[in-house]
Amino acid sequence: MTTRPVPVLIVDDQAFFRSAARAVLTVMPGFTTVGEAYSGEEAVTRAAELAPELVLMDIHLPGISGIEATRRIRAAHPGTAVLLLSTYRVEDLPAEAYDCGAIGYLHKEDFEPEVLERLWADHEPVS
């Protein structure tokens, strides 16, 4: 049985990181990029339009934060998992990051195919 690739929405205000995240997903047959967003509000809109299974969400976004966008997406789409990304060290993460419904947090320096594979394989199914 072949499973279709996990549809992913990439959210980051820097085009450079969106492009780099796409590059990571391109080499992963189990995942496919279905869209991008550059703000929290756009993320919420695109999540509704595209129904991704996974959202890669930068914490630092203009407008509503990545954490707030995560809350709204999780409330509206319980079947959509959100992974938070940033350049914070784990101990410096804001408290809200822990209870916004994200499946986890990944430092951008650690973001690579193997790590995402493992994280996805190990995560508790959402909804």
Next chain:
Amino acid sequence: MVPIRVVLAEDSYLVREGVRRLLETEPEIDLVCVCEDYDSLLEAISSADPDVVLTDIRMPPTGTDEGIRAAEWLRQAHPAAGVVLLSQYADPGYALAFLEHGTKGRAYLLKERVSDLDQLLAAIREVAQGGAVIDPKIVEVLVAAGSRTAQSPLSRLTPREHEVLALLAEGRSNAAVAEALVLSERAVEKHINSIFAKLGLPEAREAHRRVKAVLLFLAQQS
């Protein structure tokens, strides 16, 4: 047009792939090698003889100051090569260590800056020609670190002179400083003379010699 030959050293997958994608589409850049650790970087430099090395500060094996050590080695082994150092943080200690043997052909950029292709290309071109670039945030941090010393002559500068000094340390010409601060070039020259007099530094005409003068002074203060 002969492309600028660049070796990239970066252990973060995301940044490496992002920069690779940015540079691969640029006709004036020839990305000859991409590496992820110190030993491969030294090997790549020896075999590829690049014009510019674009490198992170931290990478395996120790994840501390590999990029800075590579730059020091390059000064002796490949003096014509330029180095663009990338860092996540504006660290005055790293900046001073990186630049203590001179600013010629040296740039220090913050990683958040690499997303701006024009800025990255400008830094690569500048160091390829022997010039220097220091990220404005790093200049801010250096100037702040320097003026924290109680007896620092930097504390004798007027706010306007501080502004001029920060722009000088970025390697800007008098004309560029005048434009940035909406002053005449004559007024900028007077400020510069006053700054160097207060800091006890000899007058310098070339931009990167002025940066060097500012940084050597700050190094004495820290």
